[in-house]
Amino acid sequence: xxxHVRQIGALAARATxxxxxxxxxxxxxxxxxxxxxxVNASGLKAATRLPGFPTHxxxxxxxxxxxxxxxxxxxxxxxxxxxxxxxxGFFNRLALTPLRRVSLIAxxxxxxxxxxxxxxxxxxxxxxxxxxHLDAGxxxxxxxxxxxxxxxxxxxxxxxxxxxxxxxxxxxxxLFPLFFVFIFLSSSNLPRNLLKTGWFxxxxxxxxxxxLIEGFRSLYIYGWDGTALWRGFAVALGLTALALLGVAGALxxxxxxx
Amino acid sequence: MNATEPAGAGxxxxxxxxxxxxxxxxxxxxxxxxxxxIFPLIFLASFAGGLSALGGLHGFHxxxxxxxxxxxxxxxxSAMFGGLFTGFTLAFDFESGFARRLMLAAEDRRGIALGxxxxxxxxxxxxxxxxxxxxxATGMRLTGDGVDVFGLxxxxxxxxxxxxxxxxxxxxxxxxxxxxxxxxxxxxxxxFLAPVYVPLSLLKGWIHAVASVNPATAFLDAxxxxxxGVHDQTGLAFVCAVAxxxxxxxxxxxxxxxxxxxx
Numbered sequence: 001x002x003x004h005v006r007q008i009g010a011l012a013a014r015a016t017x018x019x020x021x022x023x024x025x026x027x028x029x030x031x032x033x034x035x036x037x038x039v040n041a042s043g044l045k046a047a048t049r050l051p052g053f054p055t056h057x058x059x060x061x062x063x064x065x066x067x068x069x070x071x072x073x074x075x076x077x078x079x080x081x082x083x084x085x086x087x088x089g090f091f092n093r094l095a096l097t098p099l100r101r102v103s104l105i106a107x108x109x110x111x112x113x114x115x116x117x118x119x120x121x122x123x124x125x126x127x128x129x130x131x132x133h134l135d136a137g138x139x140x141x142x143x144x145x146x147x148x149x150x151x152x153x154x155x156x157x158x159x160x161x162x163x164x165x166x167x168x169x170x171x172x173x174x175l176f177p178l179f180f181v182f183i184f185l186s187s188s189n190l191p192r193n194l195l196k197t198g199w200f201x202x203x204x205x206x207x208x209x210x211x212l213i214e215g216f217r218s219l220y221i222y223g224w225d226g227t228a229l230w231r232g233f234a235v236a237l238g239l240t241a242l243a244l245l246g247v248a249g250a251l252x253x254x255x256x257x258x
Numbered sequence: 259m260n261a262t263e264p265a266g267a268g269x270x271x272x273x274x275x276x277x278x279x280x281x282x283x284x285x286x287x288x289x290x291x292x293x294x295x296i297f298p299l300i301f302l303a304s305f306a307g308g309l310s311a312l313g314g315l316h317g318f319h320x321x322x323x324x325x326x327x328x329x330x331x332x333x334x335x336s337a338m339f340g341g342l343f344t345g346f347t348l349a350f351d352f353e354s355g356f357a358r359r360l361m362l363a364a365e366d367r368r369g370i371a372l373g374x375x376x377x378x379x380x381x382x383x384x385x386x387x388x389x390x391x392x393x394x395a396t397g398m399r400l401t402g403d404g405v406d407v408f409g410l411x412x413x414x415x416x417x418x419x420x421x422x423x424x425x426x427x428x429x430x431x432x433x434x435x436x437x438x439x440x441x442x443x444x445x446x447x448x449x450f451l452a453p454v455y456v457p458l459s460l461l462k463g464w465i466h467a468v469a470s471v472n473p474a475t476a477f478l479d480a481x482x483x484x485x486x487g488v489h490d491q492t493g494l495a496f497v498c499a500v501a502x503x504x505x506x507x508x509x510x511x512x513x514x515x516x517x518x519x520x521x
Contacts, residue, residue: 039450042465046315046456177293184304190311200307 007099011107016114019077029073029119033066034126040065041130044189052193055221060135063127064216065188067148068209070119072179074152078112079159079172086167086254101255105164105247109157116152117145127220136219143229147215150236155179157243164250186210208235272369276360277376280347284381294343294381298336298389302329306393309455317460322486325398329389330410330481331454334474336389337414338421338445340382345425345441348374352433352517367518371426371510378422379415386414402487409492410484416499417477421445423506430513433520448474473498 020026041059048058055061085091094104124134124144134140162172186209187195195201204210215232218225284290306328313324320327351357357370364370394400400407425441432440452474453461461469469475480495 035447035450039454039465042463043450043453043455043461044309044312045462045465046460047309047312049315050311177297181296181300184300185308189304189308194311195308196311197307200303200310204308 004100004103007103008107008110011103012110012114015078015081015108015111018081019111019115029070029077030122032073033069033123036069037062037066037126037130040189047190047194050190050194052191054191057131057133057221059127059130060132060220061191061217062189063123063130063132063220064213065183066123066126067120067144067151067216068183068188068213070116070123070148071151071155072176072183073119074112074116075155075159075179076173076176077115077159078108078156079163079175080169082108082160082163083167083169083172086163087169095255101251105160105251108160109153112156113149113153116149116156119152120145120148123148132220134220135223137223140219140224144216144219147232147236150233150240151212154236154239154243157240157247161243161246161250164247164254167254182207182209186213188213208239211235212239266366268366269369269372272364272366273373273376276370276373277380280344280374280377281380284377290343290347291384294340294385295388297339298332298385299392301335302332302389302393305331305455306398312456315456315460318456320457320482320486321488322399322401322482325393325396326400326485327482329393329398330478330485331449332389332393333386333410333414334417334477334481335449336385337382337417338449339442340385341378341418341421341423342425342441342445344374344378344381344422345429346435346438347377348426349429349433349435349437349441352429353435357433357517361518367514368511371514374426375419375422378418382414382418386411400485402483402485406484406487406489410481413477413481413484413495413499416496416503420499420502420506423503423510427506427509427513430510430517433517448472452478454478473502 037059041062044062045058047053048056048061053061082091085094091104095101124141127134134144136143159172159175162175163169166172185200185203186207187204188209192201192204192210195204211228211231212235214228215235218228218232222228306325309328310324312318313320313327348357351360360370361367402410424445428437428441431437451465451468452472453469458466458469458475458479476491476495476498479491480489483490483492
């Protein structure tokens with residue numbers, strides 16, 4: 001067991017450092033959510049004057065989207081890194097060592113979770129600097145970090161499943177726009193009660209990303225809203241579970257090929 | 259070259275060959291067509307559908323409705339990105355070695371730039387036609403007349419050339435698809451630092467100050483004026499677009515010289 005933990009720790013450290021040492025992977029994690037937050041928070045500030053809008057601070061409303069975008073970058077970074085390892089043959093060499101099969105991916109995913117905590121902390125600081133107010137207070141900080149890590153883990157695992165399935169970094173990159181669509185067709189810019197176009201309201205209601213966003217958002221604008229929180233965690237856990245199932249299946253197939 | 263040929267015939271010959279080849283490739287590659295169509299449609303659905311409540315804000319008066327208001331943004335964005343995507347193609351052609359061979363073979367290398375510009379305009383025309391058809395099919399109202407609508411698409415064509423001029427200049431200098439973010443990030447920023455969601459009068463703070471001097475604001479105001487028939491900044495938008503085409507044309511041709519001199 002101790003050996004197992006040591007193996008996972010070594011691979012998690014490698015995964016974390018690999019992302020932190022590559023500016024082109026680190027830059028979008030910080031830059032894009034920051035830019036989109038700045039642009040949307042300023043451009044959509046007038047929306048707070050709509051009757052039924054839950055807060056007077058659009059930045060507190062919009063900061064939640066940054067955590068989801070961070071999760072999507074976890075998908076790209078984890079998937080691309082794993083695909084690179086597969087393409088370069090490093091993954092096959094690792095598979096020939098006495099490392100346990102589970103450790104191969106668990107190490108990478110623990111690294112994704114650690115990065116999820118770090119990027120969530122960065123978004124929280126960004127939000128404070130920009131004027132977002134965390135209504136849940138200091139107690140909300142660990143909850144956001146936990147939900148951020150779980151979200152990153154879920155999306156990161158999806159990226160790993162895609163990498164294992166295709167073995168191609170390009171294919172993993174191609175998933176990004178697909179998941180971005182989920183953000184656009186959710187309650188990312190306005191609360192669901194203000195989505196006046198019928199079909200859009202229905203899509204946002206069925207889109208799990210809406211509930212993930214609302215989980216983060218509730219801590220900023222409502223304080224402690226049990227319903228929004230359990231739904232947010234349920235979506236993050238469901239996404240992680242489904243993605244891990246995908247990883248297990250894809251890993252089995254790849255190891256058979258190896 | 260034939261001695262009796264009119265001046266510039268070589269440029270057009272090169273341009274036609276490049277345009278045919280690139281459009282042939284475009285038509286046969288769904289991975290090029292689909293993203294160029296899907297993204298504008300998603301933007302249109304997300305902004306016009308998801309933010310329609312903003313049309314009810316006090317001080318928001320737009321006769322053609324919120325869908326038309328957002329359609330103009332999507333039209334301008336699709337036009338500029340149509341130019342950018344062709345810049346990606348040019349960069350990819352350099353990376354694969356094709357553009358270098360092309361430069362050896364072309365009798366007048368300015369024809370290369372012209373050929374890709376034709377590609378950009380054609381690709382953008384396909385995207386704009388699909389986006390317009392979807393917007394009209396989903397109930398967008400046009401309150402401008404035929405001349406206004408012609409002006410709107412004329413402005414979009416100029417924006418294709420603005421986007422292409424910028425992206426081609428970058429592609430000629432870096433000759434690698436790795437320069438993709440450098441092509442699209444400034445355009446993305448300029449577009450989103452304009453009154454995208456609400457009119458300029460409803461923007462407050464730093465974004466109002468930035469949007470007031472952003473040429474993209476003139477493009478959006480002019481486009482919204484043309485689609486609604488209530489003209490606003492139309493002359494300024496066309497002057498800005500032409501000025502940017504001249505500026506980026508020089509940037510692109512100097513990039514072409516840099517590519518010629520590259521080792």
